[in-house]
Amino acid sequence: MIQYISTRGNDEIKNSAQAIIQGIAKDKGLFVPNILPGFNKAIASLKGMNYQEIAYEVMSLYFEDFSKEELQDAIDKAYDDKFDKEDVVPIINKGGVYFLELYHGKTAAFKDMALSILPHLLIKSLQKEKENKKIVILTATSGDTGKAALEGFADVENTEIIVFYPSEGVSEIQKRQMSTQQGNNTHVVAIKGNFDDAQNGVKGIFNDKEFNSLLEEQGFMLSSANSINIGRLIPQVAYYMYAYVKLLEKGVIADGDKINIVVPTGNFGNILAAYYAMNMGLPVNKFICASNKNKVLTDFINTGIYDIQREFYLTNSPSMDILISSNLERLLYHISGGDTQIIKELMQKLETEKKYELPQLMQNKMDAFYGGYADEDDTLSKIKALYQNENYLMDTHTAVGYHVYLEYKAETNDDTPTIIASTASPYKFTNSVISAIAPSQKGSDFELVEKLHEMTGVNIPKGLRDLDKKEILHDTVIEKYEMKQEVERILTDK
Numbered sequence: 479m480i481q482y483i484s485t486r487g488n489d490e491i492k493n494s495a496q497a498i499i500q501g502i503a504k505d506k507g508l509f510v511p512n513i514l515p516g517f518n519k520a521i522a523s524l525k526g527m528n529y530q531e532i533a534y535e536v537m538s539l540y541f542e543d544f545s546k547e548e549l550q551d552a553i554d555k556a557y558d559d560k561f562d563k564e565d566v567v568p569i570i571n572k573g574g575v576y577f578l579e580l581y582h583g584k585t586a587a588f589k590d591m592a593l594s595i596l597p598h599l600l601i602k603s604l605q606k607e608k609e610n611k612k613i614v615i616l617t618a619t620s621g622d623t624g625k626a627a628l629e630g631f632a633d634v635e636n637t638e639i640i641v642f643y644p645s646e647g648v649s650e651i652q653k654r655q656m657s658t659q660q661g662n663n664t665h666v667v668a669i670k671g672n673f674d675d676a677q678n679g680v681k682g683i684f685n686d687k688e689f690n691s692l693l694e695e696q697g698f699m700l701s702s703a704n705s706i707n708i709g710r711l712i713p714q715v716a717y718y719m720y721a722y723v724k725l726l727e728k729g730v731i732a733d734g735d736k737i738n739i740v741v742p743t744g745n746f747g748n749i750l751a752a753y754y755a756m757n758m759g760l761p762v763n764k765f766i767c768a769s770n771k772n773k774v775l776t777d778f779i780n781t782g783i784y785d786i787q788r789e790f791y792l793t794n795s796p797s798m799d800i801l802i803s804s805n806l807e808r809l810l811y812h813i814s815g816g817d818t819q820i821i822k823e824l825m826q827k828l829e830t831e832k833k834y835e836l837p838q839l840m841q842n843k844m845d846a847f848y849g850g851y852a853d854e855d856d857t858l859s860k861i862k863a864l865y866q867n868e869n870y871l872m873d874t875h876t877a878v879g880y881h882v883y884l885e886y887k888a889e890t891n892d893d894t895p896t897i898i899a900s901t902a903s904p905y906k907f908t909n910s911v912i913s914a915i916a917p918s919q920k921g922s923d924f925e926l927v928e929k930l931h932e933m934t935g936v937n938i939p940k941g942l943r944d945l946d947k948k949e950i951l952h953d954t955v956i957e958k959y960e961m962k963q964e965v966e967r968i969l970t971d972k
């Protein structure tokens with residue numbers, strides 16, 4: 479049976495239900511499967527399966543302590559008509575690549591792929607472990623996780639959800655999506671700081687032993703809906719497998735052929751899921767890790783040095799405005815061969831010296847990763863070009879991926895079939911998207927949504943319609959050092 483252990487080696491061994499409940503390990507590490515499972519059957523045998531069926535094939539290998547009924551039920555409840563496409567994840571061939579449209583869920587970003595199922599996995603985990611404390615989901619968001627987690631957990635029994643977002647670091651639409659959230663257990667708080675401040679604050683609360691004991695006495699227990707939770711990460715492995723099977727069915731590739739996977743990357747969760755898929759047997763040539771101007775990862779992949787002492791930029795791909803990519807720690811654990819001591823050292827260095835260098839032996843294991851970045855003009859010009867040439871509209875994050883892919887291709891002449899994780903609807907970042915294709919159009923983000931629809935005919939996602947007419951229910955703004963008090967205040971009222 480697969481077990482979950484901390485990347486830093488100093489927490490107890492868990493089964494998947496326990497790891498999902500706890501969220502983050504007590505030694506500040508992240509839970510990882512002790513072995514990365516491989517498929518015990520040919521991927522080609524999945525041909526003809528739909529998304530839900532492939533999701534089951536993948537997740538059952540990681541969540542072995544769940545019964546078939548439990549897992550199946552969670553999958554059926556997650557990937558239902560909340561998604562506005564029947565096939566859940568359409569794959570669109572444009573501009574020489576295959577766009578894996580991961581944004582057809584309730585909140586119009588790929589975070590829905592995992593956050594539609596996480597609440598169901600968590601509820602079942604609590605039942606399995608006979609845990610009866612009230613679960614408090616603490617979440618830091620660069621814009622998309624917050625709304626997807628709020629939608630996933632709204633009015634879910636025995637939970638409270640608290641979301642922290644950088645007050646100036648999200649798009650107008652993202653902000654309004656969160657501030658209009660309904661549900662008796664939902665709490666949304668803006669902090670005066672950036673995403674890293676929000677994420678560090680949340681991690682600090684998780685690691686505050688005294689505070690956690692205090693909460694426990696009051697019947698509460700903290701957990702996470704960020705991709706540090708293994709219950710967020712594993713469901714994402716499924717769509718890479720799904721994409722490969724669909725390309726097989728279409729005859730784009732033959733069984734065993736390699737593909738490239740391009741991922742616009744922030745916290746490194748989505749691309750790590752692709753790496754897990756490769757370890758299951760998915761043939762991958764290159765993982766193309768695309769960053770925006772906050773290009774810590776590009777530099778890291780090219781030099782082996784992770785250095786966060788640099789300017790932080792607010793860009794037109796805000797969900798990737800991140801300097802500390804949490805899930806990289808999991809990759810490092812795997813490529814170190816499970817050396818928890820070295821992971822502890824590297825992460826300590828990051829905290830104290832704000833940088834670390836990867837030992838050569840580990841750098842050698844990063845060969846499958848290509849790192850590149852796009853600045854804001856690169857991003858807009860790619861949106862414009864693809865729209866003009868192929869009548870296909872993509873959002874700013876996906877455009878970062880597309881730009882880096884074109885650079886990779888020009889550099890290498892590699893013509894391996896390539897999929898791009900298309901991470902958000904263009905309507906989530908209307909302002910930037912419209913400035914790319916029709917810069918003379920002006921107006922609020924909400925007016926521009928209508929204009930973009932008139933111009934392009936692309937359907938407006940249900941969740942983004944009439945946002946400006948909804949009542950604002952959350953308007954708290956706090957200093958970044960007030961996060962713990964705010965959690966206390968919220969829970970005292972409960």
Ligand SMILES: *Cc1c(COP(=O)(O)O)cnc(C)c1O
Pocket residue numbers: 587588589622623705742743744745746747748749797798875876901902
């Ligand atoms: C979260 C997000 C990303 C980054 O994904 P990671 O898993 O954090 O690397 C990219 N694009 C969009 C639209 C997102 O919401």
